[in-house]
Amino acid sequence: MFTFTKKESRAPATCLGSASTQGLDSNYGDSLERECARKTDQKLLELYGVGDPAPTFSSNSAHLSSRGRIIKWFWDSAEEGYRTYHMDEYDEDKNPNGIINLGTSENKLCFDLLAQRLSQSDMLRVEPSLLQYPDWRGHLFLREEVARFLSLHCKSPAPLKPDNVVVLNGCASLFSALATVLCEVGEAFLIPAPYYGAITQHVYLYGNVRLVYVYLDSEVTGLDTRPFQLTVEKLEAALQGAKSEGVKVKGLILINPQNPLGDVYSPEELREYLEFAKRHELHVVMDEVYMLSVFEDSVGYRSVLSLERLPDPLRTHVMWAASKDFGMSGLRFGTLYTENRDVATAVASLCRYHGLSGLVQYQMAQLLQDRDWIDQVYLPENHARLRAAHTYVSGELGALGIPFLHQGAGFFIWVDLRKYLPEATFEGEMLLWRRFLDNKVLLSFGKAFACKEPGWFRLVFSDQAHRLRLGMQRIRQVLQGTSQVAENPPSCQTQDLRGQHR
Incomplete structure (x- = not known):
């Protein structure tokens, strides 16, 4: 089970009301109210965030409109890992030392079934x-x-x-x-x-x-x-x-x-x-x-x-x-x-x-x-292959003592790598992500999903067995070689998330 620290799910203010400041110096009361407002604002900010990409972009191309510069900035900022991957893509024969992509959510398990069906004469x-x-x-x-x-x-x-x-x-x-x-x-x-x-x-x-x-x-x-x-x-x-x-x-x-x-x-x-x-x-x-x-x-x-x-x-x-x-x-x-x-x-x-x-x-x-092909051939086999791939990767994570969410749907596992961060920040998260990339395995880091807790990663498992094995081997090498606990580890102590599914 996953052991957690209890946390209030609502956003009530827990500061003293104005009546509680009676008998105190007025400056003290004013400062207390300001502190109360600050804490309330902080509590609200923990519950939501307003995204506004425009103020954060930086692109000074003289050939683009302001909208064009924003569009280019998105590409430049969001595609680093994938550009690196496409320049050094793993191929079993041509580039066995290339990057294994466990970051892109694609189902690569059933090409044989799809190629056979899409090649039939009724498709053209x-x-x-x-x-x-x-x-x-x-x-x-x-x-x-x-x-x-x-x-x-x-x-x-x-x-x-x-x-x-x-x-x-x-x-x-x-x-x-x-x-x-x-x-x-x-x-x-x-x-x-x-x-x-x-x-x-x-x-x-x-x-x-x-x-x-x-x-x-x-x-x-x-x-x-x-x-x-x-x-x-x-x-x-x-x-x-x-x-x-x-x-x-x-x-x-x-x-x-x-x-x-x-x-x-x-x-x-x-x-x-x-x-x-x-x-x-x-x-x-x-x-x-x-x-x-x-x-x-x-x-x-x-x-x-x-x-x-x-x-x-x-x-x-x-x-x-x-x-x-x-x-x-x-x-x-x-x-x-x-x-x-x-x-x-x-x-x-x-x-x-x-x-x-x-x-x-x-x-x-x-x-x-x-319907016959979808319901009797494709879906049962696709589910069986997804299940087998998920079982393998979750078993590897379990052997490493890594907590994760187990849900039984989709192509990915949400993995808790907070204890491996060099520091409990998003900068630390990026450092760990780059270590994976340097070790020729591409994952997706939590900040890309607007996760507010540094250290969560998405690991895609819907790939062929030989690539999964090599990818997990490279992940293991990174974690065993850089197993540094953050100075202030999260208070949430995790053992295994697999009991938290439905």
């Missing part, structure tokens, strides 16, 4: 309509298949409607489109943190929309709670904190299963979050891109589309893509399901810039309608 069809401009929402034949596919796999109580489907080239484009059509410039989405950090760029670069982080803690507050648990109280505190800073919050982004935690929200939790959003008239963007990558039956995943009644259907927008569940991140297929026709139409208009070729649309329709 060329006709005039597929080479001409389509309906920007996506060809009707594809939207019909998407509606049937989601109705089945999301277990919707009623058949989903093709008219509520929009098809475009991936969830990154979909985040950008939704941010642009739902928010004014400078408005914000709430998002539980840690979260998939690229969403910052997705909502900001086109729409100039910000994120308000709802900080989650590794510590638990009672017997019925779990690490990094999202609660309505935390959502309320972050919303009120953003309002106090003059930031208008327009929506809530939820990832289910969650990235990077692998957490899965129960139907009861989903309904609580949706009811919170309805009370405050917030849009809810549900990212369910890992919905078919839940490899442990005990997890009990439920799509938001399976709920009998959505509290606010016109403000609930669900996205899914083939990038994760079908290991096709390079194909660039994503889809939106929303009952709000205005939102669907506005997003479809942006599909002029983010559409799919007719040939790819045809292939996706053929794939999605092949």
